[in-house]
Amino acid sequence: MAEIMTLIGGRSNKQGTALCASKLGAEYRELCSTVEMNLEDMARLGLTNNSKVRLRSAAGEVIVRCKGRESKDLPPGILFMTYGPVSSQLMAGDTAASGMPISKNLDVEVEPVVETEAETRGG
């Protein structure tokens, strides 16, 4: 089953330090391929830390690993991901005559991914 949640893209100091090393390095890539999710939401979807999920927006879809956060830190229904090559796949191109594409509070469909399927998709 899939659910609609709200994805927030943002910066983190881990990302900041990692990109000083290299944007092509494994650490940076991994950071940008992890989504933080409310623990209750994860439980309901049968997800645990490091399980794979598919995020689908109007613009595109990606497969990432998830990481649990307490409700007080990240309310149910909210997802957080650091900006990067992965999150940008979900951004729509329309800037509404402002020059700015929307990267915070995207509506995304969240769907657990069976590992084997992930392999074949190269996720």
Place this chain on the structure above:
Amino acid sequence: MSLAITLHTPPAVPLEADALSPARLAGLAPDQVARCPVVHGNQAAELGEFFTVSGTADGEIHLEGDLSRVKRVGAGMSGGRMVIHGPVGMHLGAGMSGGEIVVEGDAGDWVGPEMTGGRIVIRGNAGHMVGSALRGSAIGMRGGEIVVLGSVGNEAGSGMRRGLVAVGGDAGDFAGVNLVAGTIVVLGRLGWRTGAGMKRGTIVSMQPAELLPTFAYACTYRPVFLRLYLPHLRRLGLPVTDEQVNGPYQRWSGDAVELNRGEILLLESGLAARQAA
């Protein structure tokens, strides 16, 4: 017979064709029209490099083809008539003061920005900033009419001081933002934050809408002026119903952070429909 201008070579990069305007082409023979200057990216070009021209300029121009990369068509237009058979790009009728433009297709962003008169009818959808102010300007449309049968993007009628913007489909966010006066009619759904910062003016919607916390319910009534406006819009092709003409409408006044002399009118039965749903 009118002037027919047909696209034969789509521009590789945006083409700015201020020349495509009845006044500018009046009295020109086809070969003269073909030599009119346009700007292709950063270089000078002639209309003929992109368009074939036939007929004679009698004040009516017919444009054919996919003009979605052609900007500023009818910019500064002061009279005459232009029919565009196909999609058209940004700044259609920018600052126009008179005449009529009909688009048998979609139009890009900035339809009729800061226009002062005349009429633009879009049979398809239009982009953002329909009849809007340009960045930095407090005042947008100063007169004239823009009628869009389809839907429009954000900031329709921003800073309008006089005029009419009518939308058959849905409106994006911030319709009528900073409205100074004038009227916006939306048959479909309103986006978010309609009329934010409006001083005066009227925004009419036939669908339920969530309004800003700075708008307050005033009364429910049957506005007389709509019995003049709406049949006029019906004649221009909008699917206006008798129920919409007769009301009743909820009147919400705002924006309280500003003058608070503006109004948003929501059709009652539209609201009833919501409660039913």
Place this chain on the structure above:
Amino acid sequence: MGMLRIAGGRVYDPANGIAGAVREVCIRDGKIVADVPPEARTIDARGMVVMPGGVDIHCHIAGPKVNLARKVQPEDHRHDVHLRTRITRSGTGGTVPSTFATGYRYAALGYTTAMEAAVTPLGARHTLEELHDTPVIDKGFFVLVGNNVLLYRLLQEGRTEEFRHALAWWLGATKAYAPKLVNPGGDELWKGQRNANITKLDEKIGPFDLTPRQVIAAFIEAANELGLPHPVHIHCNNLGHTGNYETTLETMRLAEGRRAHFTHIQFHSYGSVAGKSRDNPTSRARDIAEFVNTHPNITADVGAVMFGRSTSMTADAPLAYMLRRFGGAKWVNADTEMESGCGIIPFTYQDRVYTNALQWAIGLELFLLSEDPWRMVFSTDHPNGGSFMTYPRLIRLLMDREYRKEQMSRVNQKALDQSGLRDCQEREYTLNEIAIITRAGPARILGLTEKGQLGVGADADVTIYEEDADKEKMFAAPRYVIKGGELVIEDHEFRTEVAGRVYHVAPGYDPGIERVLEPFFEDYYTIRFANYPVADRYAPHARVVPTAPAGAS
């Protein structure tokens, strides 16, 4: 750099007593010389008027506040664009043009020197970067020191020696040309006391045991002792307020025979009806003009108002806040730590509006009542009173009585009744007087000895106008402009682009003062003391103008 002979023109060179005589002007290696060999190129200036390049003593053309004013008004640039050519850059105009357009447009009016009149010390580096991108003209800037917290502390502790050394250090560290006072004491009340302002010279300045009177007197004294070429440039308190002329006269008296320059005094010449400060202002131009006429130590620029679009931009933040009530949609305020305030308001002067018409009339009155053009010089406080692009029209208003009367008939007549303009409307400025108030006078007041004159050894900055009965037309488009010996404009077109120099002072000071300044910086500033002074490379074409300290020589 070649040689040039300008022959057959009527020369106006007031500094050298030449008023319209037909004579040659010769140029070699960027300087005026007595003669050049026959093979030198000759410009046939018959039927033309030859003057030194114009010198603008007070304008706002570069730096933090100017750039904010540019950014906030795209609508003002959109309708006044400046196309690039093969050799010159593109830009935008309006009341606050882009840097390149500013340089080209000044040059195209025959101006070759302009002084940016209000720069925060922290913004000096930024200002020099903009001046670097402002071509053709020579330039410099006045640095804001009249609300400086550390200087206040030294003053209130009576440490006048250190105060003078600190002032000298600040001038050198920022590469400024002169110290500028703006609404002394106002900023502390503005920032620290909920947007209040100073209203009297003897009012205590917030937490400081100081008054504006003490501050102004101390700066006049220190600046004169440092022997600066342009000792101190003063924007008085209460600018724009009804009844402010008394504050202006009190402030002028503080000079007590010492040199001091009072800027845009039109904005400081307002009376009131029977002392009611709330009513419409009246004109006190006569009182101000008379004081300047009778005090040779005092110099002033007028700050005339011209109708149309302007941008009010000032370090006088409370003033901009007041204007916001009349101005309109956009208001910019920008505070600079320990140093200054700043306010910006796009504004339009309308001839039918009482106050605007009165301001227009007072500007003209001051010119027409002035008995010494060398000390009452030309300015609109660009872009506050109007853009520098209105200078040709202002010149016509001074030179053409009939045109002036016709313009007077169009403005708010109540305002005209309140002004004394009708009493002095017969006077017409001569070309020689125009040459004084737009060139020779400003250069002398600034202490720029190589500017504003065409004597042997002067900078070869020369403007050649085609004579025309319509003086606005004549001064709007000189036929030739020569900058530093280069023929920059020929037949109204740019033929080459030159960089222009930056003029600044570097007065001596006791290095020990840095030990006083540094701890204060580390406590209260957010940049390091060591990173504060501006390096030489920011003024690649610098000219350091020498100072003549009292007691030296």
Place this chain on the structure above:
Amino acid sequence: MSEAVRVVPDATCTFCGCVCDDMVLTVDLEHKRITKAENACILGKAWFKEHSHEDRPFALIGGREATTEEAVEEAARILAGARFPVVYGLSDTTCEAQRVAVAIADMIGGTVDTTTSVCHGPSGIAFQGVGESTASLGEIKNRADLIVFWGGNPAEAHPRLFTRYAVTPKGMYVPNGKKDRTVVLVDVRRTLSTPVADIFIQVKPRSDFEVLWALRALVKGRPVDPAVEQRTGVKLEVLQDLAHRMKTCRFGALLFGMGLTMNRGRHFNSGALLALATDLNEFTHFVAKPVRGHGNVTGADNVVSWQTGFPFGVNFSRGYPRFNPGEFTTVDLLVRGEADAALIIASDPASNFPKAAIEHLKRIPVITLDPKATPTSQLARVAFTTATYGINVAGTVYRMDDVPITLRPAFESPYPSDEQVLTAIRDRVRSLLGGNRLPPVPAA
């Protein structure tokens, strides 16, 4: 101290918009590494310590190694031949380089845009609508007794904003630092920044505009529909309390982040906040300030503004500057498939632009200048390796509050600076075009 070690005091960190100029760098000249960066935050330490010259070619053309000269020739050929080129990036280089980049865009009749358009560009648009009451960071340090952080996470993006400028430092009129200030934080989620706040207000996503609009009404004493509670998730009493605190403080500051600009509502979110700060000046002294990201993005705004009159998204194709976000901003030029070449300086759009924009970048000739390999340099036709500003290159950088600071480089780089490469490209383009490209037609 050995010969090969050098200490650089008062050096400047250009990682984020704080542009802290109090670094004390210890440099191992032999291995060309910074071994110690005193006063640096976690991001600054990484910025300095991770900086090493992996041995990259000076330039790549179509993936093949090339000399800088060959790459300049190819880049100039591309730019001189382009009809609708875009010059983009510029937030991580010096003002001296930015100047030359704008000159190139003007000369060729292209577009110049900076990362501002995808950062605080919407705040720039808002500024042009309502103005701004603002201040240099030192005023906030010395005077602010109420600080409201909105839609940002400084602890992770601008760590020293709290410790050097805004919260903890002791100031002239707040001698006890944080004890003398009230700190409010408004965000949609808890972050590492939340603990610094005396008051944390958690708003529902996409409701910042409604919260700000309600605050404007409350400050002005106008009615507010209680329904605002459901819409925003914030109790009316909480908003009333905040409005009261803001009106009664001595010197208030609103510092806001991209939680407002990258969110539905964009420039109107920033505009509502700027208008709120302006409204508050009827009651007390209040300032607002966008918290800017990259080291010199503020310098880019300033340089583009003074040279053209507009802050970003400036097009020169008709021979003069034109500004229109959404038309001349890079994301739009790429998503609509209009740009036919791109010169990208010190920026990595291939990592953070929308998918559709990145796909167009792959279709056109791209020229990059960057000290490191990035996803963008990997898709470039011409990729220059350049020296790093602030570490190897001197020059000028503007802090987020428009305060200009001169850089003190730590050691030499074998690679040329952005300014040097851009100057070579500009001069070559000029000779190819015989000067500036003439305007296609007179001004419209």
